Amino acid sequence: MVKKLTVFTLVVLMSLGLFAAGQQEAVKQTGPITLTYLVASGTDQNQAGALADGFMALNPDVKIELELRPGGSDGDNIVKTRLATGEMNDMFFYNAGSLLQALNPTETLVDLTNEPFMDVVDDAFKSTVSQKGMVFGVPNQTAMGGGILYNKKVYADLGLSIPKTWDEFAANNEIIKKAGITPVIATYGDTWTSQLFVLADYYNVQAAVPDFAAQYTANKIKYATTPAAIKGFEHLKEGYDKGWYQSGFATAKYDQGLELLANGKGAHYPMLSFAFTNIVANWPDKAADIGFFAQPGTSADKNGATIWMLSANYVPKTTTGAKLEAVKKFLAYSVSPQGIDDLNKAVPPSGPYLVKGAKLPADVLPAVMDISKYIDSGMSAPALEFLSPVKGPRLEQFCVAVGTGQMTPAQAAADYDKDVANQAKQLGLAGW
Amino acid sequence: MKKNTIQKGLLKTYPNWFYLPAVITFAIFFVIPTISAFYFSLTRWTLFDATFIGFDNYVSFLSDPMLSIGLKNTFIYAILTSGLKTVLALPLAVMLTSNIRFKGFYRSIVFFPVLVSTIAVGITFSILMQPNSGLINVVLGSIGLGQPDWLGNPKLALYSVVFVDVWKGIGIATVIYMAGILAIPNDYFDAMKLEGGFWIRFRHVIIPLVRNSTFTIILLSFIGGLRSFDLIWAMTGGGPGFASDVLTSVIYKQYQAGFYGLSTAGNVILFIMVTVLIFPLRRFFNSREIEL
Numbered sequence: 001m002v003k004k005l006t007v008f009t010l011v012v013l014m015s016l017g018l019f020a021a022g023q024q025e026a027v028k029q030t031g032p033i034t035l036t037y038l039v040a041s042g043t044d045q046n047q048a049g050a051l052a053d054g055f056m057a058l059n060p061d062v063k064i065e066l067e068l069r070p071g072g073s074d075g076d077n078i079v080k081t082r083l084a085t086g087e088m089n090d091m092f093f094y095n096a097g098s099l100l101q102a103l104n105p106t107e108t109l110v111d112l113t114n115e116p117f118m119d120v121v122d123d124a125f126k127s128t129v130s131q132k133g134m135v136f137g138v139p140n141q142t143a144m145g146g147g148i149l150y151n152k153k154v155y156a157d158l159g160l161s162i163p164k165t166w167d168e169f170a171a172n173n174e175i176i177k178k179a180g181i182t183p184v185i186a187t188y189g190d191t192w193t194s195q196l197f198v199l200a201d202y203y204n205v206q207a208a209v210p211d212f213a214a215q216y217t218a219n220k221i222k223y224a225t226t227p228a229a230i231k232g233f234e235h236l237k238e239g240y241d242k243g244w245y246q247s248g249f250a251t252a253k254y255d256q257g258l259e260l261l262a263n264g265k266g267a268h269y270p271m272l273s274f275a276f277t278n279i280v281a282n283w284p285d286k287a288a289d290i291g292f293f294a295q296p297g298t299s300a301d302k303n304g305a306t307i308w309m310l311s312a313n314y315v316p317k318t319t320t321g322a323k324l325e326a327v328k329k330f331l332a333y334s335v336s337p338q339g340i341d342d343l344n345k346a347v348p349p350s351g352p353y354l355v356k357g358a359k360l361p362a363d364v365l366p367a368v369m370d371i372s373k374y375i376d377s378g379m380s381a382p383a384l385e386f387l388s389p390v391k392g393p394r395l396e397q398f399c400v401a402v403g404t405g406q407m408t409p410a411q412a413a414a415d416y417d418k419d420v421a422n423q424a425k426q427l428g429l430a431g432w
Numbered sequence: 433m434k435k436n437t438i439q440k441g442l443l444k445t446y447p448n449w450f451y452l453p454a455v456i457t458f459a460i461f462f463v464i465p466t467i468s469a470f471y472f473s474l475t476r477w478t479l480f481d482a483t484f485i486g487f488d489n490y491v492s493f494l495s496d497p498m499l500s501i502g503l504k505n506t507f508i509y510a511i512l513t514s515g516l517k518t519v520l521a522l523p524l525a526v527m528l529t530s531n532i533r534f535k536g537f538y539r540s541i542v543f544f545p546v547l548v549s550t551i552a553v554g555i556t557f558s559i560l561m562q563p564n565s566g567l568i569n570v571v572l573g574s575i576g577l578g579q580p581d582w583l584g585n586p587k588l589a590l591y592s593v594v595f596v597d598v599w600k601g602i603g604i605a606t607v608i609y610m611a612g613i614l615a616i617p618n619d620y621f622d623a624m625k626l627e628g629g630f631w632i633r634f635r636h637v638i639i640p641l642v643r644n645s646t647f648t649i650i651l652l653s654f655i656g657g658l659r660s661f662d663l664i665w666a667m668t669g670g671g672p673g674f675a676s677d678v679l680t681s682v683i684y685k686q687y688q689a690g691f692y693g694l695s696t697a698g699n700v701i702l703f704i705m706v707t708v709l710i711f712p713l714r715r716f717f718n719s720r721e722i723e724l
Binding site: 073074076077080081083084102104107108188191247248249250251393394397398400401402404405406407415418421422423425426428 | 480585690
């Protein structure tokens with residue numbers, strides 16, 4: 001009996017002690033504000049982390065905690081679900097363009113149109129993070145070029161010059177193939193990488209059909225019936241028919257593709273320029289060997305680059321009060337010269353910033369300069385997904401089906417046109 | 433007087449009150465979600481709001497040009513996996529119930545894959561099946577055989593997944609067969625000892641008398657095959673292209689794309705399809721069950 005009583009007393013005392021300890025902790029936490037920040041793992045995480053660290057160094061009273069989510073469609077679902085249930089983090093990092101439109105931003109996000117820090121943000125960028133005249137996103141990355149990454153050493157060794165038309169590109173590929181090097185790297189194991197031939201061809205599409213995006217959104221023009229638009233699918237087929245892709249390409253992964261390119265085992269990789277970040281991280285001595293050129297089209301004097309807009313930081317309506325103030329302070333920092341500087345130090349830029357007054361560092365990669373040249377000379381256009389909210393989710397599957405010889409370009413384009421109808425209906429667009 | 437009738441009523445319904453906890457659980461976790469799934473399948477649902485659109489989702493789901501590939505693959509997958517498991521598990525079960533040495537060891541080897549997470553199995557096999565560096569092709573190459581691209585060749589991908597599914601699921605089928613064989617009364621075997629050797633015993637005693645087990649295995653693995661998703665997703669993601677897409681992966685991709693109403697309609701269709709196929713099959717099997 002005495003023993004039991006002792007145990008009981010001990011338990012009571014211990015739990016009281018724990019309780020007291022817990023209370024003490026709660027008191028400690030009321031001091032600084034803690035913000036949670038949802039970002040995709042990978043490159044985004046490095047950039048967001050660099051900004052968070054820089055901001056915390058300047059503002060010791062605010063603590064920013066990164067929460068990681070997967071990228072791709074799984075990540076999209078996390079963001080949508082959290083917004084819908086009101087459980088979104090204090091701020092989050094997400095794509096601009098068609099993906100943002102699907103978040104129903106006027107209902108779920110804080111309108112940042114009149115914030116003073118928005119003055120330095122490029123207007124072309126603002127249009128990709130707006131809905132119904134309200135601006136929701138603050139950029140914290142560089143714009144990207146979508147086109148052909150190539151190995152300059154391979155080009156120098158074989159005496160090749162940069163192709164400006166598709167025919168020149170095809171001719172180069174035959175020479176590269178004869179030299180025992182993979183002409184075009186394909187990595188269909190990561191299905192999203194298959195889409196570049198189609199998506200990066202958009203500069204050529206809009207050169208041929210200037211109002212393609214508007215007509216496409218209004219359901220008045222189709223991939224299957226526009227010869228310039230179907231070209232992208234035909235390129236995928238041509239690569240398969242002519243054996244440009246490396247062996248095992250159907251299951252190869254993105255990282256394997258980068259390795260082939262960096263080490264000169266593959267000459268071309270149709271890709272977005274954010275790949276530079278991975279190349280710098282994994283093969284720092286090879287990064288200078290990589291160059292960029294726009295996806296070649298039909299005529300040499302109409303050769304330009306397709307540009308991907310930056311992803312941005314957004315604030316959900318569930319963030320209020322002191323936290324909202326702290327988040328705004330963070331956003332202002334992220335587009336300030338100091339913020340850009342911190343970002344440059346942490347992650348080498350893979351394209352130009354769309355913030356007024358932001359400069360690229362002097363030691364920027366040569367491939368980034370290749371992209372900047374297209375932009376500076378006016379030979380660039382945003383990718384279709386930043387001009388139209390209509391993008392079929394299964395484009396990557398159609399691209400793989402064509403690139404592995406299972407489907408003809410015409411059939412894939414026609415089926416893809418049906419696929420985008422689902423997206424347009426889901427967004428409630430007029431005319432579908 | 434009044435109190436008395438109330439008491440009587442309570443007494444009468446008293447046993448029924450014990451159903452209440454089960455009914456509540458069943459309603460919250462099964463009935464309500466099922467009914468709301470039927471409702472949401474009739475709407476365009478963005479998670480933020482739902483607009484009623486009648487049967488539009490069903491129309492667009494069924495008119496999807498890629499659905500036919502998914503349906504065909506679903507049937508190939510379900511029939512092949514359940515067929516192979518049934519055919520291969522029986523000899524295994526006979527062997528594991530006979531008087532061999534290290535029986536326990538063999539039994540655990542056969543059952544082991546069942547215990548491993550399906551996703552882990554899928555990832556492991558997709559590495560083993562890599563065309564250039566994967567162990568399977570390295571071994572095949574070293575003995576001078578061809579090196580097919582198991583998961584990258586559109587004609588082969590689905591069958592490679594079927595193979596792994598059978599490898600992983602055969603343990604369960606074997607255990608069910610073993611139970612069936614051990615339940616056969618020894619009298620039959622004793623009688624058969626006079627009649628002839630192993631083949632007679634297998635053909636005329638074991639096969640007819642494990643019929644109930646056979647039905648169970650076919651039914652379970654056929655349902656499992658129809659709604660299989662995790663292994664296919666981990667190994668090919670339905671690819672390359674649409675080559676190994678099945679109904680569930682088509683639905684999942686629509687869900688991923690944010691077409692919540694459409695994917696719910698797909699699930700309702702899957703539910704109806706499984707019911708329509710399994711119900712008559714089950715009745716047929718039940719009518720032919722035997723008693724030992």
